[in-house]
Amino acid sequence: MVSDKTIARLSLYRRLLKVLEGEGVRSVFSQQLATMAGGTAAQLRRDLMEVGYSGTPNNGYEVARLADSIRDFLDVPGGQSVVLVGVGNLGKALLSYFATRRSSLQVVAAFDSDPYKVNRVIHGCRCYPMDSLSEVLKGQTATVAVIAVPAAGAQGVAEALTRAGVRGILNFAPVRLRVSPNVYVEDIDMTVALEKVAYFGRPIAGRTRKEPPA
């Protein structure tokens, strides 16, 4: 079983490779790519062991082929559909960002309990009422969801999502979700992140540390 830290870095490597590809770079050394990713060359090579693509000594990695290998490793062939629940301040920002991106992940639907938002199209994505969640998800076979509702509603939304077959949840609400163990939950807790930054960046002493992997 491959570590989730490695998965996160592979995703980052791929994005950096795409940038290099756009710049016309053909090949790259582990040292260069690792520096861009904020890691070490050894770690990058170790991560790449998982995907099975081998570079050549003295030539490094072929940018396009390595990006393809990571894609084959990370993405599911037909792509995956993503749904967003909670079209508030944060939800709208997320839609504006992810709706435009072209990738294997595609945001296909948004949901909100507010009747004023239902049936509107926001950043190219239609907003459905909550009670149509299971119906819409069945049609889309979405396995990934983003939760951007207030804390009070998050647990209920998570349960509805898992009932509808969602297997992975990106949760922005400041609550730890109680879900079945075969559902993967990733929390993004901005308040905690900001307090961490404040602690290590505090003015007085606060001996600084190396930036940890996000």
Add this chain to the structure above:
Amino acid sequence: MVSDKTIARLSLYRRLLKVLEGEGVRSVFSQQLATMAGGTAAQLRRDLMEVGYSGTPNNGYEVARLADSIRDFLDVPGGQSVVLVGVGNLGKALLSYFATRRSSLQVVAAFDSDPYKVNRVIHGCRCYPMDSLSEVLKGQTATVAVIAVPAAGAQGVAEALTRAGVRGILNFAPVRLRVSPNVYVEDIDMTVALEKVAYFGRPIAGRTRKEPPA
């Protein structure tokens, strides 16, 4: 030196304690609090060793006093000022969220390069032009900053912030910032987070893992 993982959990514990306090709960056992935080009792007790507050056997922890102890440990006495750079879709959502919160961290100013946003007040926070950054920061002695500008501008903004004395940066741009080693940077990379969820939540096999600490 205390681990950044521990700092993150302490911040989470404190938030949970505040909820309990609001519910009128007087004391709590490590087992209960740990479950709320998504961790184990042993880990919670280990974390609490750092803050120096001791519970009593058979009575657990006094909610209010433990919260105070964590506050004394995490916060700097006079509070800390936070500035936000980049008042776009995400920046506005962040302002709406953090500007209202009452805590030791207070968002005192926002900055943007867009002249249409400058001098407007957004969610109670005034937006300044970029060239007044060092001046405003000197007056506020802000040590913490949030970067929510597009990737292309992030490195330049980070350099301007560090020149102005910022010691901690919460970075939402999908770029690894190159900064002086005595500046703490925390990256929140939502694209990577979403791809991680997609990977572990992929429909076919994907044996699921325990949720890792965010």
Add this chain to the structure above:
DNA sequence: GTAACGCTGTTACGCTTTTCACAATCAGTA
């Protein structure tokens, strides 16, 4: 009063993740 119970603080252990180090490999060169 005292024995039994339950929870905490802390030390020791084990696992996960990162780093180190080096043999194997390949291009260039004379």
Add this chain to the structure above:
DNA sequence: TACTGATTGTGAAAAGCGTAACAGCGTTAC
């Protein structure tokens, strides 16, 4: 061809982190 110099893949060591276990202590029951 044989040699040099640089880079990769990977086993082994190190570090970091979480988990388990247990001694100590306060509380309760009788």
